[in-house]
Amino acid sequence: MKIIGHQKQLDFLNQSVRSKKLSHAYLFSGQEKLGKKTIALEWAGLINSQAFQEQNPDFIFITPQDKKIQIFQIRDLIWRLSLKPSALLYKIVIINDAHLMGVDAQHALLKTLEEPKGNSILILVTDHAEALFPTVRSRCETIKFYPVAKNEIVSYLNQQNVSDLETIVSLSRGRPGEAVEFALDPQKLEKRKKITQQLDQIAKSFLHQRFKYAKELSQQENLKETLEIWLDFLRNKLILQIQDSDENNLLTDSNQLKNKLNLLQKLYVLISSGNTNSKLALETLFINL
Numbered sequence: 001m002k003i004i005g006h007q008k009q010l011d012f013l014n015q016s017v018r019s020k021k022l023s024h025a026y027l028f029s030g031q032e033k034l035g036k037k038t039i040a041l042e043w044a045g046l047i048n049s050q051a052f053q054e055q056n057p058d059f060i061f062i063t064p065q066d067k068k069i070q071i072f073q074i075r076d077l078i079w080r081l082s083l084k085p086s087a088l089l090y091k092i093v094i095i096n097d098a099h100l101m102g103v104d105a106q107h108a109l110l111k112t113l114e115e116p117k118g119n120s121i122l123i124l125v126t127d128h129a130e131a132l133f134p135t136v137r138s139r140c141e142t143i144k145f146y147p148v149a150k151n152e153i154v155s156y157l158n159q160q161n162v163s164d165l166e167t168i169v170s171l172s173r174g175r176p177g178e179a180v181e182f183a184l185d186p187q188k189l190e191k192r193k194k195i196t197q198q199l200d201q202i203a204k205s206f207l208h209q210r211f212k213y214a215k216e217l218s219q220q221e222n223l224k225e226t227l228e229i230w231l232d233f234l235r236n237k238l239i240l241q242i243q244d245s246d247e248n249n250l251l252t253d254s255n256q257l258k259n260k261l262n263l264l265q266k267l268y269v270l271i272s273s274g275n276t277n278s279k280l281a282l283e284t285l286f287i288n289l
Helices: 007-018 036-048 071-081 103-114 134-138 150-159 165-172 176-184 186-203 207-218 223-244 247-273 278-287
Strands: 025-029 059-062 091-096 120-126 141-144
Touching (some): 071 103, 103 134, 150 165, 150 176, 186 223, 207 223
Parallel strands (some): 025 120
16 A cells, blocks of 8 residues: 655654664554554565565564454564574564553563564554553654645545545545545445434434434444544534634534533543443433534
């Protein structure tokens, strides 16, 4: 996939290769679908002057199994790092979704971060750096990634002759990966629109209808995805409201929307952690819409 945006980060990483001033571990941090993994793969290839290939023993790519990076995966990694590079200059490890390492896995990795083995470079890619131990983060050089400018995403999509461009750019909110997925899968875009419209419909419905929808939604497997879409929708709505409102209505309108957004954010965190009754939490949200 073509890298869209992040020129400052790319310049820094590429200069590190040219000057041969490489750290033993990096933390690529930022929200999902910004292109962090794509950049990690490309940069790993640049370091070794060869495209990243998982079948090459000097390239190691770790991704969650059963929604978690397991302790045995880290133990296997430590053993593989104990071996000398077979052909390339560096052994390069990419741990994707590093925040999904459990406590044991992070403890096991920490010793490797504290005492790096030979010519090895670890790249931890994460959407939630705060889920990693402070000791893990402190032993990595952090590269932060941010949403990409609208014009850069528009420029890329124009080259692909994408239809419904404005909607895609608006919904992707500076995330190139999301924009590309929408462009390649129109059904996903339509699903996104439909879920967004549901939030407005709930807000306009009677209380008993809201409770019924809360029950139905709490039983759906894609509940977390729905909440993420609603969060995006409310954030965009707040931004547009601030931009378009006159001074007399701005304070009241924006505060009401902020309260709804904060409530939804708290609900999302609780449901994601599995520490709440989804149905009751949704009822609380819908009462306050």
